[in-house]
Amino acid sequence: MAAGSRSSRCGSCHESTKCRWHSKKVNQLSRLIIPWLVVDRGAPSFHSLLLPLLVLASLSAAAQTPDVSRRSLIHGLIVTAQGQPVACATVEMRDLRGRKIATSFTDTAGKFAITTAAQPGEYMLLAAKELQIEDERITLDQPDREVTIALPAAPRTAVAMSLPMYAVSVQELRVPGKARAHLKLAQEKFSRSNLAGAQREIDQALQVDSIYAAAFSMRALLRLALRDFSGAIEDATLALTLDPGEADACVALATAYNSRGEFQMAEAAALRALAMRPDFWQGRLELAEAFYGQGRLILALRELDELNKDFPDTHLVRGNILVLLSRSEEAAKEFSQFLHEAPNDPRKEQVKSIVSRSSDTGMLTSLQ
Secondary structure, three states, rough: OOOHHHHHHHHHOOHHHHHHOOOOOOOOOOOOOOOOOOOOOOOOHHHHHHHHHHHHHHHHHHHHOOOOOOEEEEEEEEEEEEEEEEEOOOEEEEEOOOEEEEEEOOOOOOEEEEEEEEOHHHHHHHHEOOOOEEEEEEEEEOOOHHHEEOOOOOOHHHHHHOOOOOOOOOHHHOHHHHHHHHHHHHHHHHHHHHHHHHHHHHHHHHHHHOOHHHHHHHHHHHHOOOOOOHHHHHHHHHHHHHHOHHHHHHHHHHHHHHOOEEEHHHHHHHHHHHHOOOOOOOHHHHHHHHHHHOOHHHHHHHHHHHOOOOHHHHHHHHHHHHHOOOOOHHHHHHHHHHHHHOOOOOOOHHHHHHHHHHHOOOOOOOOO
């Protein structure tokens, strides 16, 4: 769901029907009464034999036909880590293959309700409020299911809480114009894959200003391109020490940690970036990759849904997730879209091999 639509729903949370608490509904099942059949004591007629058979056949058919009127109520509370109710949180019900079944919103008391005709079995409930998100696996085995989910502490930093979005930090304001000019040239050369040229411009920027946080962030990105993940972490950490509001450094950290398989560290860094810049799509992509790396596949898929970005790596990550959720046909489409959008990507041969094997065997594997 796009951020805009979420805010519009929550803006009228106190009175809106979107956040209205639904009273508990219990379906009453009527008893099926089978009348006694009275048969003559003499030899049974054809009709007297046929009637019991028809009754038994109708009962058998009724037992095998799903009861479309069967509905279950899932309700409960969304609270903070301290137990306080969370108003206007989004609650999603998804099946174990990640398909969304229903969505609800909490009222001012943190209560939610979902009425569903879903079959008995296991499902995932996702609760989210801004950057606080939690998932819980539930078993739907009765008409009334009550759930309480506690969201983790909000990942907002002191800087993100105190500065308006896109505010320029004091550290950034003091940077000499010459250093800024070199950094701009570095970014242009980096975008054209001229890594050596970008390195020279970054070095010159740091000669002019040795504590230029954005230059260290840029150098972290350069080191990521060179697969120097430890160097990228070192530069990004230094950038954040110099300027805690350097969101690009957080994304560089998240990317480096994901590349090293340190997914919880990547999650924390991505959340920090999004706390500073909620529309920073690269941060949300890294968050999805961090959830994917932790095996929290449905959460990862949800973040990609929130991202809603047509970018080669989003198709690649989504394809991997869909493979593991046994949605091979959809995964193949994502891999094909990746190949279409990134024909020169170094991973293309591996992706081509995966798609080719799936055509031959009908099975897909994820990109390692």
